[in-house]
Amino acid sequence: MTKVPYRKPALTYAEQIEQLQERGLVINNIPRATHLLESISYYRLSGYWYPLLSNKNNHTFKEDSKFQSAFQLYSFDRELRVLILRELEKIEVTIRAKLIYLLSHEYGPFWYEDSNLFSNHIKHSTSLGNLQREYERSDEEFIYAFREKYSNPLPPSWMMLEITSFGSLSFLYSNLKSSRVKRDIAKHFGMNDKTFSSWIHSIVYLRNVCAHHSRLWNRVMRIQPIKPRNIYKTWLVNDKVSNNRSYYILSIILFLMQTINPEHSIVSRFKSLLVKYPNVDVFAMGFPNNWEEEPLWQS
Incomplete structure (x- = not known):
């Protein structure tokens, strides 16, 4: 296809x-719609009226499509991201x-x-460079106190990794050589180390989507978690569903919360969102027909 300038x-x-x-x-309240375009922007909202289009190329809408319906999807998505970020904080900290x-x-x-603990020395060098930069720009009091008292170029892991981004932590873990302790970390959360590494990477991606206020509800995930072979806690009975939609990554959160907070209320809060926003199509999020029957999704 020949490219043309944007005009x-x-x-x-x-x-x-x-x-x-x-x-x-259909726009019934023009002042309200104008206010939303001003405070949210046309382009951000366009991702939520896209499902209402009958012709994606010509951007024409299905009959009786309403601006309010698109805004309802936007509002649902915003509340879903808030719900997820609340749980991702617990997962990351644990x-x-x-x-x-x-x-x-x-x-x-x-x-x-120790480079001997890592599979790829170039990746390990990259990790150390990232950690060094995070250390140098940290304004945490405990980091300042360490710099003042000790001669080490970097602090011990319980200090260093508290100021490290979750992405850097994921990258560091994935590069660790296979060992008993690496397997023990993954097994604590109910899976093998290969699955754990993949799922952490997906959680980092999800966190970035939510933190940047990007559309989530019907998103096709660019980072796709692997489907587990060995799993030690309750998982999806129907594991034939797509692993690149919101349903799968939400199921991963539910799986991890069995270890982190078994008394969580994620499912009931998610169902409350569906009641509040009845126009949301959960099938567009990758949910199968019988999702409420899954033991993992029992509230």
Whole structure:
């Protein structure tokens, strides 16, 4: 396909409203719609009226498609991201704590500096460079105190990895050589180390999607978690579902919460969202017909 320069002009809010109406979108409250375009933006909202289009190329809407329906999808997605971020914080903190504890007791406080523990020395060097930068820009009081008192170029893992991004932590774990302690970390959460590494990577991706306020509900995930072979806790009975949609990554969160917080209320809060936003199509999120019958999804 021959590429052409982008020549579409910026539209005023009034012109955006007019364009949407010409394409068949019903807008009952123009001042309200204008306010939402101003505070959210046309382009961000367009991801939520995209399912309402009858012709994706010409951007024409299905009959009786409403602006309010698109905003309802946006609102559902926003609340879903908030729900997920609340749980991802718990998952990240627990994984970080377990990894620090087991590896430090096995290999000592500065295990992350030992290249012999890692499979790929180039990746390990990259990790150390990332950790060094995070250390240098940290303004945590405990890091400042360490710099003032000790001559080590980097602090022990229980300090260093508390200021490390979850992405850097995931990268560090994935590069560890296969060992008993690496397997023990994964087994604590109910799976083998290969699955655990893949799932952490997917959680990092999901966290970034949520943190950047990106559309989630019907997203096709660019980072796809592997489907587990050996699993030691309750998992999906129907594991034939797609692993690149929201349903699968939400199921991973539920699986991990069996270890982290068995008394969680994720399922009931998610179902409450579906009641609040009845126009949400869970099948677009990758949910199968019998998802409520899955033991993992029993509230």
